[in-house]
Amino acid sequence: MRSYKEIRGILQERITSQQWQPGDLLPSEQALSEEFGCTRATVNRAMRELADAGLVERRRKAGTRVVQPKSHPATITIPVIRQEIENKGQAYKYLLLERLEALPPEDARIQLGLNQNEKALFLKSLHYGDGIPQQLDVRWINLSALPEATEESFADIGPNEWLLQRVPHPSIEHVFRADKATAEEQRLLQLEDCEPVFTIERRTWISGQGITYVRLVHPGSRYHMATRSSDEPIFS
Amino acid sequence: MRSYKEIRGILQERITSQQWQPGDLLPSEQALSEEFGCTRATVNRAMRELADAGLVERRRKAGTRVVQPKSHPATITIPVIRQEIENKGQAYKYLLLERLEALPPEDARIQLGLNQNEKALFLKSLHYGDGIPQQLDVRWINLSALPEATEESFADIGPNEWLLQRVPHPSIEHVFRADKATAEEQRLLQLEDCEPVFTIERRTWISGQGITYVRLVHPGSRYHMATRSSDEPIFS
DNA sequence: AATCGCTTAATGTCTATACATAAAAAATAT
DNA sequence: ATATTTTTTATGTATAGACATTAAGCGATT
Numbered sequence: 001m002r003s004y005k006e007i008r009g010i011l012q013e014r015i016t017s018q019q020w021q022p023g024d025l026l027p028s029e030q031a032l033s034e035e036f037g038c039t040r041a042t043v044n045r046a047m048r049e050l051a052d053a054g055l056v057e058r059r060r061k062a063g064t065r066v067v068q069p070k071s072h073p074a075t076i077t078i079p080v081i082r083q084e085i086e087n088k089g090q091a092y093k094y095l096l097l098e099r100l101e102a103l104p105p106e107d108a109r110i111q112l113g114l115n116q117n118e119k120a121l122f123l124k125s126l127h128y129g130d131g132i133p134q135q136l137d138v139r140w141i142n143l144s145a146l147p148e149a150t151e152e153s154f155a156d157i158g159p160n161e162w163l164l165q166r167v168p169h170p171s172i173e174h175v176f177r178a179d180k181a182t183a184e185e186q187r188l189l190q191l192e193d194c195e196p197v198f199t200i201e202r203r204t205w206i207s208g209q210g211i212t213y214v215r216l217v218h219p220g221s222r223y224h225m226a227t228r229s230s231d232e233p234i235f236s
Numbered sequence: 237m238r239s240y241k242e243i244r245g246i247l248q249e250r251i252t253s254q255q256w257q258p259g260d261l262l263p264s265e266q267a268l269s270e271e272f273g274c275t276r277a278t279v280n281r282a283m284r285e286l287a288d289a290g291l292v293e294r295r296r297k298a299g300t301r302v303v304q305p306k307s308h309p310a311t312i313t314i315p316v317i318r319q320e321i322e323n324k325g326q327a328y329k330y331l332l333l334e335r336l337e338a339l340p341p342e343d344a345r346i347q348l349g350l351n352q353n354e355k356a357l358f359l360k361s362l363h364y365g366d367g368i369p370q371q372l373d374v375r376w377i378n379l380s381a382l383p384e385a386t387e388e389s390f391a392d393i394g395p396n397e398w399l400l401q402r403v404p405h406p407s408i409e410h411v412f413r414a415d416k417a418t419a420e421e422q423r424l425l426q427l428e429d430c431e432p433v434f435t436i437e438r439r440t441w442i443s444g445q446g447i448t449y450v451r452l453v454h455p456g457s458r459y460h461m462a463t464r465s466s467d468e469p470i471f472s
Numbered sequence: 473a474a475t476c477g478c479t480t481a482a483t484g485t486c487t488a489t490a491c492a493t494a495a496a497a498a499a500t501a502t
Numbered sequence: 503a504t505a506t507t508t509t510t511t512a513t514g515t516a517t518a519g520a521c522a523t524t525a526a527g528c529g530a531t532t
Contacts, residue, residue, distance in 0.1 A: 003485075015405060016442060022404050028512060039487050044513080052288075055405055060494040060513045069400055071315040072438070074410045079307040164305055168258050169251060169291055174310045174463040178414035178434035178456035196432025196456060198414035202308070206252060220414035220432060227410040239515075264482060275517050280483080296483045296524040
């Protein structure tokens with residue numbers, strides 16, 4: 001009697017070893033359940049997880065086929081900058097540069113889904129590791145969605161961390177870029193001439209209501225982003 | 237009688253609306269199956285998928301708790317550059333710049349897991365959209381893993397696409413960076429002065445055997461990477 | 473007070489069975 | 503021949519029941 005994990009592993013092996021090649025039809029759940037001496041439900045779970053992992057595609061009646069990948073998937077987790085700095089064993093420092101309630105510019109207004117004359121909270125802050133600037137956080141927060149933000153000074157806690165606590169599971173959209181640094185960025189992040197910045201643009205919302213729109217700006221020479229090595233067996 | 241998807245949706249709603257807050261204990265599968273008038277298996281699947289999505293954490297005997305997120309997850313798919321260019325409606329052109337079998341430098345040698353005196357295949361190629369360079373591909377391929385590569389000229393097909401067909405489901409590791417352009421990169425990618433490059437470094441392997449180690453270099457002004465907007469309901 | 477061992481409760485997985493659903497394939501009507 | 507309907511089949515989901523596994527929590531012992 002084999003578990004769904006064993007079965008999943010065996011099937012995965014047959015796929016990565018190309019015993020079953022892209023486009024090939026896998027045996028039906030029925031057939032596999034006989035091969036492995038278990039019920040269809042067990043095989044179903046194994047195959048469903050392989051489908052979740054993108055190894056196979058399943059369609060009713062048509063069966064299960066090995067996928068011909070057309071792209072490389074990558075999963076990233078973007079930690080709060082304080083975590084990242086402390087994990088490197090550096091001393092973390094946070095500095096609020098600007099805080100004001102104002103009418104946001106066109107792009108931020110649209111991203112947050114605000115009316116023409118609706119004010120929002122603007123925050124500019126800087127995060128240091130061992131005294132060296134690591135991240136500039138330039139952000140608009142929707143005050144209709146988060147009126148509590150007017151009460152918070154953000155003098156001691158970064159807006160990112162504050163939001164993560166206040167609005168735990170928003171919908172998220174990211175854009176990553178390599179940009180030329182503006183004069184202000186160059187000054188604040190203490191960049192060399194021509195040193196680029198790695199920017200993360202993030203928009204979060206919940207039930208269609210915009211929460212925050214932020215640009216996280218990092219010195220190119222001191223920052224990179226990596227995917228966790230989904231080591232060998234896709235599943236652990 | 238409710239389906240696992242409905243249940244999953246209801247539970248997700250209670251979490252994102254903060255009716256259940258981070259740290260809170262959810263009712264047991266038993267209790268929920270009574271509330272929803274279904275079997276425990278159905279509730280189990282709903283909760284398991286919420287756990288996969290990172291909304292809750294489950295532990296035997298301890299129960300299921302709402303997660304206090306400590307980072308922002310992001311899933312990216314990096315398409316083959318030809319796809320990306322053609323999707324933008326641009327004319328794709330591919331040019332092989334260099335092809336030779338040689339001893340790789342230290343870093344590539346280690347990434348591929350080769351011996352001191354083992355040769356590998358080096359490829360340098362350029363991908364254009366509407367005649368404008370979009371990606372420089374600088375790559376080492378492990379010939380022990382892929383001896384067929386010696387027979388392939390790579391004059392007509394990019395190494396990325398060739399590999400994707402030949403080795404469909406490898407393990408992958410990525411690093412993303414904003415770099416200053418080297419003189420060569422500036423020339424090949426027709427960059428302005430001080431224009432940075434967005435680089436994707438990728439290592440792939442199968443069963444511990446290195447396959448390829450590549451640097452994909454993009455003009456910062458013409459390239460960005462985005463996560464698909466996991467719109468509102470995490471599940472569709 | 474700290475440690476050890478037992479009980480117990482929650483999740484994890486499996487079996488056997490049934491019906492639903494989508495769509496390919498075959499049969500039938502136009 | 504082509505369009506339409508019916509059949510068939512693989513996956514999708516659900517039920518009811520069982521046993522496994524983990525670790526929290528309690529009680530007894532040191």
